Structures are given as C-alpha cells and as structure tokens.
Amino acid sequence: MSSDQQPLLRVRDLVVEFNTEAGVARAIDGVSFDIYPNETVGLVGESGCGKTVTGLSILGLIPSPPGKIVQGSIEFMGRDLVSLPEEELRNIRGSEISMIFQEPMTALNPVFTIENQMTDVLTRHQGLTRRQAGKAAIEMLDKVGIPIPEQRIKEYPHQLSGGMRQRVMIAMALSCGPKLLVADEPTTALDVTTQAQVLEQISLLQDEFHMAVILVTHDLGVVAETCDRGIVMYCGNIIESADINSLFNHPRHPYTEGLLNSIPRLREKKVDQLPIIPGRVPDLFHLPEGCRYGDRCNRVTDQCRQTAPLLQSVTEHTAVSCFHPVTQTSG
Amino acid sequence: METLQYIIRKLITGIPLLLGVTFISFMLMVYFGPDKTYELLGKNATQEQIDEIRHQLGYDQPFFIRYADYLKELVTLDFGHSDSTGEPVSGLLGRTMPISLALIIPGFVLGNLIAIILALTAAYHRGSWVDRLIMGFSVVGMSISFLIVIIAFQILLSSSYGLNLFPVRGWNMSTFGNYLSYVTVPTLATVFVSLGYNTRFYRAVIVEEMTRDHVRTARAFGVPPARLFYKNILKNCMIPIITRVIFSIPLVVISGSLLIESYFGIPGVGKVTFDAITTGDQPVLKAVVGMTAVLFVMAQLVTDILYRAVDPRVTLK
Amino acid sequence: MSGQSTAAIRREGLWSKAVYKFSRDRAGLVSLAIVSIYTIVALGAWGGLWATEWADVTGGKWMPVSSEHWFGTNIIGQDIFQRALFSTRTTFEVGFVVALLATAVGALLGAVAGFFSGSWIDEIALWMMGVLDSIPFYLFVAAIAFALQDNPYAMHVAMIATFWTTVARLVRGEVIKLKSLEYVEAAHAIGVPEIVIIFRHILPNTFHILLVQGTITFVAAIKSEVILSFLGLGVKEGMSWGLMISESTMEVMAGFFNNFLAASAFLFVLVMAFNMFSDALQDALDPKKV
Ligand SMILES: Nc1ncnc2c1ncn2[C@@H]1O[C@H](COP(=O)(O)OP(=O)(O)OP(=O)(O)O)[C@@H](O)[C@H]1O
Numbered sequence: 015m016s017s018d019q020q021p022l023l024r025v026r027d028l029v030v031e032f033n034t035e036a037g038v039a040r041a042i043d044g045v046s047f048d049i050y051p052n053e054t055v056g057l058v059g060e061s062g063c064g065k066t067v068t069g070l071s072i073l074g075l076i077p078s079p080p081g082k083i084v085q086g087s088i089e090f091m092g093r094d095l096v097s098l099p100e101e102e103l104r105n106i107r108g109s110e111i112s113m114i115f116q117e118p119m120t121a122l123n124p125v126f127t128i129e130n131q132m133t134d135v136l137t138r139h140q141g142l143t144r145r146q147a148g149k150a151a152i153e154m155l156d157k158v159g160i161p162i163p164e165q166r167i168k169e170y171p172h173q174l175s176g177g178m179r180q181r182v183m184i185a186m187a188l189s190c191g192p193k194l195l196v197a198d199e200p201t202t203a204l205d206v207t208t209q210a211q212v213l214e215q216i217s218l219l220q221d222e223f224h225m226a227v228i229l230v231t232h233d234l235g236v237v238a239e240t241c242d243r244g245i246v247m248y249c250g251n252i253i254e255s256a257d258i259n260s261l262f263n264h265p266r267h268p269y270t271e272g273l274l275n276s277i278p279r280l281r282e283k284k285v286d287q288l289p290i291i292p293g294r295v296p297d298l299f300h301l302p303e304g305c306r307y308g309d310r311c312n313r314v315t316d317q318c319r320q321t322a323p324l325l326q327s328v329t330e331h332t333a334v335s336c337f338h339p340v341t342q343t344s345g
Numbered sequence: 346m347e348t349l350q351y352i353i354r355k356l357i358t359g360i361p362l363l364l365g366v367t368f369i370s371f372m373l374m375v376y377f378g379p380d381k382t383y384e385l386l387g388k389n390a391t392q393e394q395i396d397e398i399r400h401q402l403g404y405d406q407p408f409f410i411r412y413a414d415y416l417k418e419l420v421t422l423d424f425g426h427s428d429s430t431g432e433p434v435s436g437l438l439g440r441t442m443p444i445s446l447a448l449i450i451p452g453f454v455l456g457n458l459i460a461i462i463l464a465l466t467a468a469y470h471r472g473s474w475v476d477r478l479i480m481g482f483s484v485v486g487m488s489i490s491f492l493i494v495i496i497a498f499q500i501l502l503s504s505s506y507g508l509n510l511f512p513v514r515g516w517n518m519s520t521f522g523n524y525l526s527y528v529t530v531p532t533l534a535t536v537f538v539s540l541g542y543n544t545r546f547y548r549a550v551i552v553e554e555m556t557r558d559h560v561r562t563a564r565a566f567g568v569p570p571a572r573l574f575y576k577n578i579l580k581n582c583m584i585p586i587i588t589r590v591i592f593s594i595p596l597v598v599i600s601g602s603l604l605i606e607s608y609f610g611i612p613g614v615g616k617v618t619f620d621a622i623t624t625g626d627q628p629v630l631k632a633v634v635g636m637t638a639v640l641f642v643m644a645q646l647v648t649d650i651l652y653r654a655v656d657p658r659v660t661l662k
Numbered sequence: 663m664s665g666q667s668t669a670a671i672r673r674e675g676l677w678s679k680a681v682y683k684f685s686r687d688r689a690g691l692v693s694l695a696i697v698s699i700y701t702i703v704a705l706g707a708w709g710g711l712w713a714t715e716w717a718d719v720t721g722g723k724w725m726p727v728s729s730e731h732w733f734g735t736n737i738i739g740q741d742i743f744q745r746a747l748f749s750t751r752t753t754f755e756v757g758f759v760v761a762l763l764a765t766a767v768g769a770l771l772g773a774v775a776g777f778f779s780g781s782w783i784d785e786i787a788l789w790m791m792g793v794l795d796s797i798p799f800y801l802f803v804a805a806i807a808f809a810l811q812d813n814p815y816a817m818h819v820a821m822i823a824t825f826w827t828t829v830a831r832l833v834r835g836e837v838i839k840l841k842s843l844e845y846v847e848a849a850h851a852i853g854v855p856e857i858v859i860i861f862r863h864i865l866p867n868t869f870h871i872l873l874v875q876g877t878i879t880f881v882a883a884i885k886s887e888v889i890l891s892f893l894g895l896g897v898k899e900g901m902s903w904g905l906m907i908s909e910s911t912m913e914v915m916a917g918f919f920n921n922f923l924a925a926s927a928f929l930f931v932l933v934m935a936f937n938m939f940s941d942a943l944q945d946a947l948d949p950k951k952v
C-alpha cells in the first residue's frame with residue numbers, strides 16, 4: 015500500500031458500550047485505525063478483546079439493546095457511518111461493505127435455498143431481475159470454487175459441508191463487488207485444509223475485485239501469510255499496529271512479543287486459541303488503573319500503573335501504546 | 346409414494362394414542378358414567394324388566410367385552426342411535442358439527458392471525474413502549490376469565506344496557522346476515538380471550554428467532570427490517586406456530602365452544618357432548634370420544650407433513 | 663461428595679441472584695403484595711375472622727352499595743362483599759391443592775421419565791401425557807365428576823390429572839439435560855442408587871421450574887374453577903366467584919350488576935397479580951436471561 019493514498023475507512027476514537035446486568039461494559043475503548051484500498055489487515059487479539067465488536071460497529075450491527083456506539087466516527091469513503099441514517103446504511107451493507115461471520119453452520123438461513131438467499135442480495139443492491147440475479151449467483155459460486163454450482167444453488171444450507179457453506183457466504187459477500195470485506199474468523203470452524211483453501215480463495219478474489227479486507231483471526235500464522243498489516247488488540251484497545259514485517263520481526267509492544275514467542279515453531283496443528291501468556295485478561299468491570307496489560311507485563315513500571323499509555327506513531331506505519339516498547343527483537 | 350408410506354406408518358404409530366384416549370374416556374364416561382336403567386324404567390320395575398333393559402344397554406357384559414364392542418363400532422363408524430332422542434348419532438353429529446365449526450372458526454382464525462401480527466409488531470419494537478404496551482395488554486387479556494368476557498360482551502353489545510346491536514342468545518345460519526349477527530359476539534369474546542396467550546407465545550418464538558446468527562447475516566446484507574420479519578424470521582418460526590395451531594384444532598372442534606354454546610344456547614357439538622355426559626347418552630359419547638382421538642392422530646400427521654413443507658431439514662421418518 | 667457441593671453452590675447462586683433480581687422488579691413486588699393480601703383474606707375467612715355471614719340473609723333484595731353492605735346485596739339479600747371474601751378462601755383451596763399436587767405428580771413422573779429416557783418407562787410416561795393431553799378438558803372434568811359420583815373433589819382430581827402433564831414435560835426435558843452433568847454421572851459411577859440420584863441430585867435442581875410452573879398452574883386452576891362452577895361441575899359446597907357469576911347471570915338480565923362486578927373484579931385482580939408475579943419469578947430465575 016502507498017502512503018499517499020486516501021484511506022478507505024478511517025475509524026477515530028471509537029467507543030462501544032454494552033449495558034449488562036453487572037453494569038456498563040466498555041467493550042471498545044477509543045479505537046482508531048485506517049484501512050487503505052486493496053490492502054489486507056489482520057486484526058488479532060485474545061478472545062473477548064473486541065475484534066467482533068469492532069467489525070460489527072463498521073456495519074452498524076451492534077446489537078442494540080444492549081450495545082451502543084457512544085463515541086467516535088467511522089468514515090467510509092467520505093461518509094460517517096455512525097451518524098448515517100439506518101436506511102442509507104442498509105444500502106451500504108452487503109454492497110459496499112460486506113461481512114463474513116465466524117459460524118458457517120448457522121450464518122445462513124436454514125429454510126431458504128442458497129439461490130433464494132443469494133438472489134435476494136443481488137436484486138436488492140444491483141437492481142437485477144430474479145433471473146439475472148440467479149445467473150450472477152451461479153457465476154459467483156463458480157468463482158469461489160463450488161463444483162456444479164447450477165445444481166448446488168438449488169440446495170439448502172444443511173445439505174452443504176461447513177467449507178461449502180463458508181464459500182457460499184464468501185460468494186454472497188462478494189457478489190455485489192464490495193470495497194471492504196470484514197472477515198470475522200472466516201476459517202476458525204473449518205478443518206486445516208479447508209481453512210487454507212478458503213483463505214486462498216479470499217486472497218485471489220481480493221485481487222480480482224480490488225477490495226480491502228479486514229481479517230479477524232486468532233491465528234498469527236494466517237496473519238503472517240496473508241496480511242499486509244496487523245493490528246493487535248487487547249481489552250478493547252489497540253496496542254500495536256504495524257506492517258507485517260515489522261510486526262513479526264520487530265514487535266514493539268511486550269504483549270505482541272509475548273504472542274509471537276509463544277507460537278509453536280512447527281505449525282503442525284491447528285491453532286484456534288492464541289498462545290498462552292501468563293496471567294489473565296482483566297474483565298471489563300475490573301480494569302486496572304493505567305496500562306491494562308500492566309499486571310501481565312514483565313516491563314511494567316510505576317508509570318505504567320498510574321497512567322494509560324496512548325497509541326503513538328513510531329514510524330509512518332507503525333504505532334504502539336507502551337511507555338517501554340521493546341527495542342530489540344529478543345528471539 | 347414415500348409420503349404415502351410415511352402416512353401409513355404414522356397412522357400405525359398413532360394406534361397406542363387412539364387406544365389410550367378411547368380406553369380412558371370409555372372407562373370414565375361409559376363404564377363409570379350414569380346408569381340409565383331406572384331413568385328408562387321408572388322406580389317400580391320388575392327384576393325381569395331390569396335385566397332386560399340392562400342387557401339391551403350392554404351393562405351386563407364384562408368391561409373388556411364392552412370396550413372391544415366399542416372398538417368394533419369405532420372401526421365400522423357405526424355408533425347406532427342416541428339413547429336420549431333416538432336420532433342416529435351420525436345424523437346428530439352431522440347436524441351439530443357444522444354449527445360448532447361455523448361458530449368457532451372465525452374467532453380461532455382471527456385470534457391467531459391478529460396475535461401473530463401483534464407479536465411481530467412487539468418483537469419489531471422490542472424494548473420500546475410499543476412492545477411494553479402490547480405485552481401489558483396481553484397480560485391483562487390473560488387475566489380476564491373467558492366467562493367474564495362473554496358476559497361483559499353480551500351486556501355491552503347485546504343488551505339494552507349496552508349497544509343492543511346483536512341477538513342475546515340462539516343461533517341462525519339461514520342467511521349470511523343472520524349468521525353474522527349471531528356469530529359476532531361469540532367471535533369477539535373468543536378473540537379477546539385467546540389474544541393474550543397467543544401474542545405472548547408468538548412473541549417469545551419470534552424473539553428467540555431474532556437472536557439467531559442467520560438474522561444477523563441478513564442484516565449484514567442490508568435486508569430492511571420489515572422484510573427481515575416477514576420473510577427471514579417468520580418462516581423459521583413456523584414450526585412452533587404450526588404445532589400450536591394444529592394441536593388446538595381437535596380441542597377447539599370438540600369442546601372449545603362448550604362454554605359459548607351453553608351460554609348462548611347454541612346447539613353445537615360441545616353442548617350435545619356435554620348433555621350426553623350428564624345424561625349418560627353412551628352412543629353419542631362413544632362417537633365423540635373416538636372422533637377426538639382420531640383428530641389428534643390426524644393432527645400429528647398433518648403437523649409432520651407441514652413441518653416438512655416449511656423446514657427442509659425435517660425428513661419424514 | 664464434592665460433586666454434590668458444586669451442585670449445591672450452583673443452586674445457591676441461582677437463588678441469591680433470583681432474590682436480588684426480584685427485589686429490584688417493581689411489578690413483581692407489587693404483585694407479590696397483592697397476592698399476600700389475598701392470602702391473608704383467604705386465611706381470615708378460613709379461620710372465621712371475617713366473612714362469617716356469607717350465607718346469611720342480612721338485608722333486602724338487591725340493596726345498593728352502603729356502609730353496611732359495601733358491595734350491596736344479591737337477589738335474596740345476602741351481602742355480596744362477604745360472599746366475595748369468603749370465595750377467596752375457596753379459590754385458594756382449589757388453587758393450592760391443584761397446583762401443589764399437579765406439580766408434585768408432574769415433577770415425579772417427569773423426573774422418572776427423564777432419568778430413564780429412551781427406555782420403556784419413558785415411553786409409557788410419554789404415552790400417558792399424550793393421552794391425557796388429547797382428552798378435551800371440560801368433557802374430562804364432566805366425566806370425572808360423574809365417575810366420582812358427585813364427589814366434591816372431582817374437579818380437583820380432573821384438574822390435577824390434566825395439569826401435571828405440562829410440568830412433567832418440562833421436568834423431563836430438564837432432567838435429560840441434568841443427567842449428563844458430571845456430578846450426576848459421578849454419583850452413578852460410584853454406585854449411588856438411582857432413586858437417590860433422582861431425589862437428592864436431580865429434582866432439587868429443577869425446583870426453579872417447579873416454582874414457576876406452580877404459579878402458572880395455580881392461575882389455570884382458579885380460572886378453570888370459575889368456568890367449571892358456572893357449568894355446574896365445580897364447587898359444590900360453599901361459595902366461589904364462579905358460583906357468584908353463575909348466580910349473577912339472571913341479575914344481569916334484570917340490570918343489576920353488583921354481584922357480577924364484584925366477583926369479576928376479585929378474580930381479575932388476583933389472576934393479574936398472579937400472572938405478574940409468575941412473570942417476575944420467571945425473569946428472576948431464568949439463568950439465561952440477561
Ligand atoms: N451482546 C453483548 N452483550 C454484552 N456484552 C457483549 C456483547 N457482545 C460482546 N460483548 C462484550 O464485548 C467484549 C468484546 O467481545 P467480542 O465479541 O468483540 O470479542 P472477540 O475479540 O471477537 O472475541 P472472540 O475471539 O472470542 O470472538 C466482550 O467482553 C464481550 O463480553
């Protein structure tokens with residue numbers, strides 16, 4: 015990606031809160047990042063750190079109640095999605111920004127055929143007739159590597175395997191040529207070979223359609239293989255953001271370093287959980303003063319315990335929120 | 346072919362239910378039911394006359410023989426004549442059944458239809474004042490006794506103390522205008538009473554469906570909210586809705602109208618059955634009970650076939 | 663046994679949370695207060711503290727509302743207020759007996775069916791539920807009333823026989839879920855007798871379902887009582903709101919509404935409060951509910 019390009023998506027100071035029985039949980043606390051056209055950005059972090067919520071915010075899909083975007087802006091091609099009327103947002107969903115979900119087994123509607131669900135999207139956003147939409151849908155299914163698509167399209171989701179269903183989701187998501195694809199752990203529920211195939215399919219189609227991809231994942235290996243940049247989240251904050259080379263070769267945040275160090279060297283088995291760092295993620299109601307990673311950090315100082323570090327640019331494309339960033343790669 | 350096989354298999358598995366319902370009802374209503382001997386003979390009958398009439402009524406047979414005879418009647422659909430009026434049972438039911446259906450169907454259909462619309466509206470506005478208003482009214486509706494509703498509606502609509510628009514009692518289907526004037530108050534009462542329970546049930550079903558992943562997917566692809574409810578959600582809710590509707594049909598047909606029929610003096614099948622129980626009119630009872638059981642087995646069959654129609658995952662096994 | 667204690671802790675958490683949630687539910691508290699007042703009225707009528715003259719002719723025919731006759735008098739000059747109060751006792755008798763026994767029978771048979779799910783015991787239990795659910799309620803009551811030779815408890819028996827099936831189905835489902843839990847399997851593995859497992863380990867964990875179902879059955883019972891009494895199948899001795907309404911139909915035709923209104927209002931307020939109480943209980947006890 016080039017620095018002189020305008021960002022496609024510009025998220026600034028996003029705050030998302032959930033009203034729960036135990037109180038208000040701030041799931042996203044002041045997140046800012048940019049996505050440029052045609053790039054792939056990996057969004058990583060432990061379970062519950064707010065990756066899905068970030069993705070849902072972009073499409074205005076935070077379940078409300080209990081959730082709410084309380085602050086911040088999400089600018090997409092010049093429009094602020096947060097303040098955009100619901101109706102205009104609906105026109106963007108599925109056509110300019112698409113999202114693929116983690117659970118292929120349940121993400122499709124079980125009582126309608128693939129054809130019904132795909133043509134629904136195409137007729138709505140592209141103004142096609144049912145017949146044209148059917149044709150376009152078959153072409154799309156063919157592109158994502160579904161054999162005999164004209165037959166498969168007549169089937170119901172339960173007649174397809176998990177990998178097939180996820181391909182259908184991808185076909186549906188890309189059918190209107192979106193500028194941005196949010197892929198929320200698209201391969202977590204699949205077996206390793208299917209995982210690789212599905213990811214490859216996404217990369218291939220990304221080039222064809224010239225779209226940007228936000229790839230949410232637990233798997234740092236996937237990030238290394240497919241992404242141009244990585245964003246690391248912790249407890250509702252972004253703690254590091256960098257291009258892929260710096261992130262893997264020169265992590266600056268102690269948390270990122272910890273994550274990288276605990277990747278098994280030989281990636282022989284599927285990693286569906288981030289490697290373990292000693293200590294536990296604080297829950298959203300008992301956040302420590304200062305740096306949220308403080309309790310688990312080996313570089314922690316009094317300063318860290320008193321004030322929270324802000325995300326600071328280090329170079330043009332790297333930013334880190336740490337008072338004592340790692341300077342030399344240790345391993 | 347596959348469906349036919351399925352239907353036959355399903356009917357066979359319905360036999361235990363059929364036997365259970367007929368057995369318990371037979372035991373209660375016929376075996377332990379009123380003894381008609383003295384009613385038919387008067388007080389001063391001779392032992393001979395008594396034996397004679399008991400033999401005619403079948404009272405002298407052992408229980409299981411009588412039950413087996415009943416099953417035979419059930420299979421051949423020949424229940425004989427009513428003890429009380431001498432009218433053939435088939436004729437009696439053929440005369441009263443249409444009245445009960447005409448009486449109850451409008452209220453039943455409207456009660457479910459309006460409830461589904463209200464439930465969709467409440468679920469659509471979940472958490473807002475619209476939702477709270479509809480659900481508040483549902484609890485109020487659930488808390489008013491059917492009896493009170495009938496009496497209140499009668500006072501308000503059919504008496505000189507109210508609007509006095511409709512006939513107080515009775516039944517007449519000779520013209521459509523007559524039918525409307527007699528069916529309106531019972532229908533309003535039925536709708537009023539069923540609305541609360543139905544709305545709550547349907548809203549719960551719809552709200553549960555709203556939390557499913559595929560609904561989030563639909564929203565992520567820009568489906569407008571109204572379409573989301575009427576297309577994506579409603580079809581998924583059909584299984585519990587069908588179950589509730591179909592399984593209430595046998596009860597509605599047989600006894601749902603009993604209270605209305607006895608209050609408004611309408612000669613429907615509920616009233617006839619009720620009278621048959623209190624007077625011990627065995628042939629009528631046997632026919633009605635058998636019919637109920639058959640209706641339930643049919644209901645099971647119909648729901649299974651309808652499930653298949655709305656949910657492709659269901660297989661007829 | 664440590665398995666037992668984890669189950670106990672889970673239970674305790676559920677209950678203390680439920681009490682907390684309930685205490686913050688305003689509608690729930692109001693309804694509880696109303697139900698309590700009715701309970702006191704019923705107990706007082708039962709203990710002879712008030713409504714003792716419900717059967718006596720204490721005034722003229724259809725006397726209007728006055729300080730002496732709060733709701734006026736009925737067609738033969740009995741005090742409507744006293745009769746309504748006395749009927750509260752009848753209602754609670756019916757409601758409690760039916761709710762308690764139907765829930766107990768349902769819990770027991772449901773637990774046994776669920777514990778032995780898949781076996782012939784379960785099959786028979788399910789068959790029984792299916793059969794009882796398929797017999798039209800009012801006809802069933804009428805039949806039982808006659809079979810029991812006008813026994814005053816015919817109505818109770820019929821209601822219990824009808825209402826237990828719902829409880830049993832719910833408990834059965836819950837037990838099938840609980841059965842696979844570790845502590846139950848552990849108890850099974852170390853040879854705790856099945857009957858002990860059902861009563862000590864499984865049934866206590868379905869108590870929240872029973873409580874909610876108990877309130878729902880109570881409401882169903884008192885609503886049915888009114889209709890059955892009206893049809894002449896219900897309360898035989900004493901007084902009930904259903905009998906008052908039945909009595910009032912003639913008065914209503916003559917334009918005298920006090921009897922009808924009093925019984926209706928007493929019934930409506932109690933059922934409404936009970937429904938709201940039941941909802942609040944459900945909200946408080948539902949572990950899934952956020
Ligand atoms: N509907 C909701 N109600 C209440 N809290 C929620 C809701 N959805 C998310 N949260 C909270 O927001 C936080 C972030 O959740 P999110 O789903 O974004 O995590 P995640 O990073 O996607 O985790 P995972 O890797 O497990 O998918 C969590 O602490 C969660 O408890």
Ligand SMILES: [Mg+2]
Nearest residue numbers: 065066067198
């Ligand atoms: Mg997630």
